[in-house]
Amino acid sequence: MKILLFVACTLRARLKSGVPRVVAEIAKTLGQVVAVDFVKWDAIEGQLRYLDKADLAELFGDSDTPARPHRMCHRVQYCFGDTIDEPHRTWLLIPEITHHESDDRDASARAVSQAREYGIRTAAIFYDLIPLTNTNPTYQPLFKPHLQYVEELLRFDRIVPISATSARALESHYRNTLAREDVNAQSWSSKIVPILLPEINSEIPSGRQLVHNEKPVIVLVGTVEPRKRQVEALEAITRLQNDHTIPDAIETHVFGFLDPHVAPSFHRILKANPQIKYFGYADRDTIRSSYRQAMFSIFASNDEGYGLPIAESLALGVPCLTANFGAMAEVAQGGGYLTCDVNDATALTNAIRGLCNDPSARQRLRDEIARRQLRDWNMYCRELVEGFKRYDEETEVVASRIEAAVKEALIAGSDTAGDAEGHGVTATDVGPDIRFVSVERGPAADSSAPFRKPFTVCRVLDGLEKATTLGTTVVSHALRTDLLGLVAADMAQAWVDQARATGFR
Secondary structure, three states: OOOEEEHHHHHHHHOOOHHHHHHHHHHHHHHHHHHEEEEEOOOOOOOEEEEEHHHHHHHHOOOOOOOOOOOOOOOOOOOOOHHHOOOOEEEEEEEEOOOOOOOOOOOHHHHHHHHHHOOOEEEEEOOEEEEHHHOOOHHHHHHHHHHHHHHHHHHHOOOEEHHHHHHHHHHHHHHHHHHHOOOOOOHOOHHHHOOOOOOOOOOOOOOOOOOOOOOEEEEOOEEEOOHHOOOHHHHHHHHHHOOOOOOOOEEEEOOOOOOOOOOHHHHHHHHHHHOOOEEEEHHHHHHHHHHHHHEEEEEOOOOOOHHHHHHHHHHOOEEEEOOOOOOHHHHOOOOEEEOOOOOOOOHHHHHHHHHHHHHHHHHHHHHHHHHHOOOOOHHHHHHHHHHHHHHHHHHHHHHHHHHHHHHHHHHHHOOEEEEOOOOOEEEEEEEOEEEEEEEEEEOOOOOOHHOOOOEEEEEEOOOHHHHHOOHHHHHHHHOOEEEEOOOOHHHHHHHHHHHHHHOOO
């Protein structure tokens, strides 16, 4: 098996957080599990292209990687499909949301179409529906492109959500939208196979936990934006310090890009509380330095597909205060977290007060972290690859059963109709030695429905002399089939000549 990993957007990403960070971790690790080639979309050539040395340096930065440029990376006037030795054993994996790349928002759709043409299977990592479901005006510009992206996912062979919560949201979306189009859920539900992202990343120190020297520090990591509710958490901390119900000496360290939509209120709270230190988009060493001192972290987001900062806090041995619902609660299962309704200002305030004032509670959470069996990216990539292998195996089984049903229909003695793995197989005799077999491929779950016509086979046992006496209707039908089984090699040309003479098109 080989995987073509699509990383075009990550190459251009200015900030390696969120989706680009997931892509980077997969890129660093996947080659330890399976053969990998890195690809991007070449808008000039209109096809996939392998990464060259400069691209790989941009992707991996200063980290060591065994990845080497593909020998065809600078080839011109070539067909990408000709570089794939075993298309049926090759997967195109798109772990990005390609509408984040303004240069070519259709890159994902084009790449999938090309992969289909070459017989390559396709998979996508799915993150969330936030631009569709979150009513905050911040996400309104992304609504239409994200809706198109979610629709395009149906063209993939596998959709891999980053959490069970994310998977359920996607399933609900498809069920509600496709039901109106009378699309059977069986045609898309099996595509969705969630794999929870891991806790340990490539930047976690050996031994998983930092050497802690706990000080009065609280850490908040993540893009500062409305749904992540850093402003609300900081307001709660400020109220508690102003009321002297938690120590005035507590510092709150905030890391992450500042979204303009919350900038005014964020700057107001910074001005009101000098104990809040904002570091912006800081390097990992600076963030780890704060974690090393932290009593706990806060991730008060109310809408996530996963929540990387929650997992990072856990992997570094630092208790985290997060939501008691959605993907946050899913990641928190197993201990090491204090959860509450982060949308409730009183509940959030009480939870912060409790963790600040109760060292035994923090120690209990640290003990829970120590007992957890954490996963790393190697484990994640193995699960990913095993899922692809299962798909390949299941597909081969289905194909063999359909093939057996078609063979049986071809030799049957009369008109028959049956079912093979959800595919209707119908055999019809139009003469003593002429049989048509049709394989109905079932309903499509995407816009490719017009191309999912039945696959048809025509078997002719007559010789050339008799075959040329068949009527125009039979010949026209035979020439429209996908596969002809003839006993005489020159019969097909004879039929073509006969059809041309009668004006067949």
